[in-house]
């Protein structure tokens with residue numbers, strides 16, 4: 140039986156999140172102290188060697204990203220914490236921020252020291268007003284103690300657009316513009332907020348940093364899967380007995396997540412599929428459940444780890460219907476900036492609606508596959524690129540469900 144390993148959530152339920160002294164007494168801010176006794180390069184190298192990869196979905200090595208901004212020459216640099224958490228079924232960042240906000244501030248301050256930035260922003264989704272309140276109180280306490288030094292942190296609220304979780308759209312939104320993605324390159328570490336070098340990392344990524352600094356990269360690199368070390372917080376939803384969150388080493392398998400931690404399928408029904416990583420995640424059939432949840436293993440089966448959302452579906456679920464609803468979500472959330480996404484998500488939803496209503500033709504399946512393949516290559520940002528994934532993976536693993544619905 141697999142077991143939880145709580146690294147990011149080590150203080151969960153043990154400290155008062157609104158009392159900075161509790162955090163300090165539990166060992167908090169030792170990581171920042173240690174970082175400040177090291178050179179900036181040494182801090183970045185420690186993070187890089189730990190193997191920590193971004194927990195927001197793209198899985199980029201955090202230390203390597205920091206190095207780009209450290210090397211960039213500029214009068215200002217910024218640290219941005221992505222707390223948009225717009226992915227349906229995902230609430231891990233909320234759990235971290237609600238229960239241990241200082242760990243996020245400490246991670247950001249370490250990043251600020253490492254790259255030479257004096258200003259950080261937390262971009263928090265507008266649907267979390269109480270989290271914004273907690274963060275503001277935590278920042279005020281840290282400032283009062285002078286613990287952040289000359290590093291300042293401000294909270295900015297999003298307004299509910301899914302695309303604003305995409306880092307360049309998020310940057311546009313902080314600048315006060317409409318949230319739509321930028322053309323890349325240049326990437327934010329070189330040219331981000333107000334065209335200055337900017338590190339955007341996820342809440343969970345930052346929350347890992349203090350303990351990595353404190354315990355060292357070797358310790359961290361030894362946990363979980365080699366290519367994606369550490370732990371991952373997963374949020375379980377759907378037809379699973381325990382709808383809960385877990386923090387597990389990254390070498391745990393999908394089957395263990397569903398059966399050991401999730402307690403199996405509700406009402407004694409049979410498993411049909413699981414979608415991991417949020418709405419754009421691929422659908423995984425029973426035959427692939429022994430895959431480990433780490434970023435690369437998931438990629439190898441055409442799925443994603445993404446945000447860590449785990450949406451379990453039992454034998455009674457109509458996957459064509461589920462996929463149609465997802466395609467509607469993407470049509471709604473497309474920002475409209477690029478044609479392949481603006482038009483593609485609309486046509487995809489149209490075809491899915493037809494198929495789901497039993498009015499589709501065999502040709503539609505081919506057209507959907509073609510459209511999905513074009514979108515995944517031609518769309519400007521990850522929203523449009525990943526939007527076809529649920530359709531394409533259900534067609535690959537559950538084609539019979541589509542065939543049964545053809546008119």
Ligand SMILES: Cc1cc2nc3c(=O)[nH]c(=O)nc-3n(C[C@H](O)[C@H](O)[C@H](O)COP(=O)(O)O)c2cc1C
Pocket residue numbers: 192193194195196197198199221222223224225226301302303304305306307339340341342344345520521522
């Ligand atoms: C449509 C879309 C939505 C995204 N939403 C989020 C989000 O809510 N939170 C997040 O951390 N990353 C999100 N990302 C990923 C970010 O663009 C970026 O990769 C991430 O913030 C980088 O941090 P990390 O390296 O720590 O993962 C999203 C990406 C896309 C394409």
